[in-house]
Amino acid sequence: MTDKLASQDPGDVLSAGADKFTVDGLDFFYGAFNALSGIDVRIKEHAVTAFIGPSGCGKSTFLRCLNRMNDLIPGTRCEGKVRLDGHDVYGPGVDPADLRRRVGMIFQQPNPFPMTIYDNVAYGPRLHGMRKRADLDAVVEESLKRANVWKEVKDILGRGGLTLSGGQQQRLCIARVLAVEPEVLLMDEPCSAIDPTSVQKVEDLMAELKDRITIVIVTHNMQQAARVSDYTAFFLQELAGEAAHLIEFDRTATLFTTPRDRRTEDYITGRFG
Amino acid sequence: MTDKLASQDPGDVLSAGADKFTVDGLDFFYGAFNALSGIDVRIKEHAVTAFIGPSGCGKSTFLRCLNRMNDLIPGTRCEGKVRLDGHDVYGPGVDPADLRRRVGMIFQQPNPFPMTIYDNVAYGPRLHGMRKRADLDAVVEESLKRANVWKEVKDILGRGGLTLSGGQQQRLCIARVLAVEPEVLLMDEPCSAIDPTSVQKVEDLMAELKDRITIVIVTHNMQQAARVSDYTAFFLQELAGEAAHLIEFDRTATLFTTPRDRRTEDYITGRFG
Amino acid sequence: MSAGSPREGQAQAPAPQDRGPAGNGGLSRISRATHLKEALLRNAFLVCACVAVAGVTLIFVFVGYQGWPIFAKLGIGEFLGGRVWYPTKGLFGILTLVVNSLLAMAGGLVLGAPLAVGTAVFLSEVASPRVREVTRPAVELLAGIPSVVYGFFGLVLLRPIIARVFGGLGFGLFTVWVILGVMIVPTIATLTEDALRSVPEGIREASYAMGATKWQTIWRVLLPAARIGIIDAVILGMGRAIGETMAVVMIAGNAPVIPDSIFKPFLTLTTVIVMDMPYASGDHRTALFGVAIVLFVISMIFVASIRVISRSRGEGD
Amino acid sequence: MRSLERVDKRLTNGLALGVIWLAAITTVAALGAILLYVVVNGIGSLTPAFIFTWPHGVNMEGGIWPTIQSTVYVTALAMLITTPVAVLAAVYLAEYAVQGRLVRTIRFAADSLASVPSIVMGLFGLAAFVEGAGLKFSVLAAALALSFLLLPIVMRTTEEAIRSVPRYARWGSYGLGATKWQTVSRIVLPSATPRITTGVILAAGRAAGETAVVIYTMGTMINAPLFPSDGGRTMPVHLMLLAQDGINLHAAYGTALVLVLMVLAFNIVARWVSRRNRSMQG
């Protein structure tokens, strides 16, 4: 029944814009444990899509399927199709490193590298072969500006990235990703470990970025999902130890006001989780 | 302003029953970091008091002040008065070990000792000098029954406590505490690491126990606070790095339906945290 | 107080043995016996912990007492700076031995440190769990093999091979380098692996998520992030190499000169003790204890520099 | 251009990972070579007669029994002296000590002790125990000198073992009104015992293989020591003398093999203890 629902939705919702990611019948396994089953979803270009659901329902797992971060965990397996602009992400010969450059990722815990702020941002461009100091300077400034943190750090670019406050660190991490010009930005609970003022700044940032970048955000905070996203996907693992499913996917406004599934409604009204 | 509020409340709320704990002007320090400031609160006998608030606001810290568990962390300091039945808990010469026997504690992570189920429960009575096998047998059975876990373990008392499921482990830990007949039970997010069925059992348990024991529970789950507690205290650390305060303390029904402080309202309606 | 007062609860409680005088609903005091016992135990443990301090002091006192006269007699400059070690002629300058020890250590490090760091990176970043299951015990076993066995192996297998390939007798720096290089691998590798593992997982993920290859992540993020730990490990390896005795004595050739080739025999600070102790007496024996003082001081310098480096990290980022 | 760069990146990655593999293979190969060489050459000597009889003759023909006995004796005695002191010291550091000058001094001393070259420890034993305390060349003098060498090793592994006991387990005990010593003795130490045991066994392996310390404190006399005041010759010392002499290499190979097997056994037992522990907790 879940599958039917999920495969019905796209039709309705998809009319709105181009699909950046198309996921069909995705199953994911940690060893023998089937964490996700039969996920079908379309992620719209230049929009913010939120993933919500109780803890452990596989939101992060699914997010990490999109840029093949799960490849790094030994013993995991992904079945089904994930397409980026129509190209199979798991296709033969696809370079996951290049994929990850195009599909950037922000984590719950801000994780600047233990190097200077400048080097943090320059890391990506350098990886991909940029060497000239002037070019790097330009990219660093531009990225920090886009990440809304330039003003705070412009005079201390030589300081260690870890000396910043949590919220600044998180924006530094965003700047670091922006420096490699990703097309998609995956954010896994980017605001749950930072202070309210910084949360505000990050949320503003997302609104600005989505003109040029497709954004997917996992959040526990329903208010946040409602505030920032255009589309929302609700995941649920109904029984401990069983696979999680995508229960409902819709425009955020629709999903929060008139959820079609009773379980979605229970969740967003706080009846469990 | 916060202080004023907190010191006004007791007057209203306290009329209802006897105070088990009276806390006045408590300040707590981790080294130089002032984690809690100016906490005044009265904890009612034979009632369940819930502490709520965002992560890091000092709920656990405050709980651990009540039975001096913080003494175990080097470099910590507690100022102000904490009275149990009117006696100063931090008074000179007070035996923290005996205090802790009277004020039992349950932790977020179930923590059975690496010994048999029987020995886990007998540990406390043995510490305090009980030696006779028959007495111990009686206490173990009685405690496991009161903790709602006797049926599940009565045939495997000789098995290691760590072989039980998480939820059973947590109830075993409760039995272990009940075996030393505490007057107060401090529970620090006792349900956040266990399965829903066990959560149900633990909540039922609290309702049964409060006839004889005063219960204080820290929880992240507002629904749970609403379900199980008679009184609720809301803590908040308004700025990262600053001390947290007690924002509001009231009967649970009142606090959840008509919070007096806007911050309390924001929190319980999920506007932050 | 109401009916179910705490005193009732207590009545059923197993009576604690040493409940203090105020047990009657108030808070009991710590009993004298408990207090004494805890204090006694605490101090007993403290004494045990101080055995380590006593050990270092005793070493300093005893070895110092036996060896100091040579410094007094020759003067520190002549003992440390004298170039000729010729005990039967009454010449006790150890500069040659110091230089040889440093040469042996440096070469062992140049061979061993990259091997060890490579192995550590392999264990922590490259190996699949199954391969790691085999490799790590091998590294640990390498640490368990007694140094006399290394020496024996070097003497009977490696030395003849080197003699055949490079000519000469097979004794010399090169042979020692190879053996020391292998011997310090476990020391450096296990500590480096620890350092790499303590780099937060998030940093690894962040790097991969930016499109870095495994090697880029290792080279640009992990090794720099673990660098303090790696430096510590290398210094410990240096200590191990310069203090190594039994393996070196069998393959060094023990000529008390600075060798003019890496295939020529040489004598070090540690091996001079093994070679001469059986027959040394008088000033000669004192001088050997003097050499022990020098070795002790060198090892203390290594330990102290690890301290300093680790502390500077605490203040740095 | 971008794709060229990608090829270059991949190539570097492949090459570098290849070098890392090579490093690991070299390390394992070094171990393999040593073990193989010792086993192949020593296996022929490994007869009951070799193990259970006394050496005789000028160049030490016959067996190595007294050296085995000496090794086991001195190792056991050293562990007996070291273990309680080291464990209690570690209890102090992990459970009682407050960060401060004293603890820093103790840690610095332990680190220094751990890095004292064993030849220096040997001379120290000679000066302090053999001559200073008048113990002569004896098992006791050797065990004392060895225990200074082992103390920091056992201390460190024990402290790690104690620290790895989850603090929740401690809290559980304190929360029931246990005193510090009750918590340490009934919860912390029992939980840490398997790891402590592993550390002690590994340290024993170290003691059994030690040469420089023993040769100056126990002497080289072939003897089957009965009392701690007796001297003796351990297997590593025997191997060293045989190797230096270079005449009876058969016996040397045999001794090396027995020594390596003994150390191997220590390692395997240690591994087994820790594995069993892991599976019991899991």
Add this chain to the structure above:
Amino acid sequence: GGPAQQKLTVTGSTTILPIAEASADMYQAAHPGTRILVAGVGSSQGIESVSQGTSDIGTSSRELAPEEKKLGLVDTKIALDAIAVIVNPSNPVRALTMQQAAAIFERRITNWSQVGGHDMPIGLVNRDEASGTRDAFSKIVLKGRDFDRTAAVLPGTGQVRAVVTESPGAVGFISLGFVDRGVKAVAIDRIRPTEATVADGTYPISRVLHFFTKGQPKGLAKAYIDFVLSTPVQDAVVRDAGFLPIDKALK
């Protein structure tokens, strides 16, 4: 009855230690109840302690010095030690003069071509300072002058032999009894080292090993010395230790 003393102390030369120890073991095994303590403390110390009476037998690998002659010590020669200069069998050099041998070990000659061999650098192998063989070699060949200090210093006869066996350019010296087919003993001053040339005293690098007693040996001391001189010990123990039996020389 048996010997008057049941305990005997033998101290002195480390060179003789293997003989003294092994024969003590054998003697004690054959005569339960006797106890023979053997210690290697050096020849001088052995001579001193026997003359002072702290030990019953002093062993020495050198002759008595002039002032020691007055101490009233009785000499029993117990073995011959001849030292062979050994080279790799592939080395064409078959003979050296005493001067050449000395020059080689002082590194005044550094290439085999200087003594009629191939053009090959000489690899010197020396023994450690504690070695009696080195001491004797230095006295007899170098006349007390210094060994070259860059030579490899090896702590055992077998090691010297092994190194010379493996390295074409190596040269060393070991007791004649340890010469085997892996090495070649060169003639010195045209005399090849054999048991015969040693016994008749024509081979120049040899010495006699002594037991000294204060007065004529009596009791257990005499029994022990006789045992050492008996054929089984001379043929097994003395040869095992690398020395030559004394009877070949004196009988």
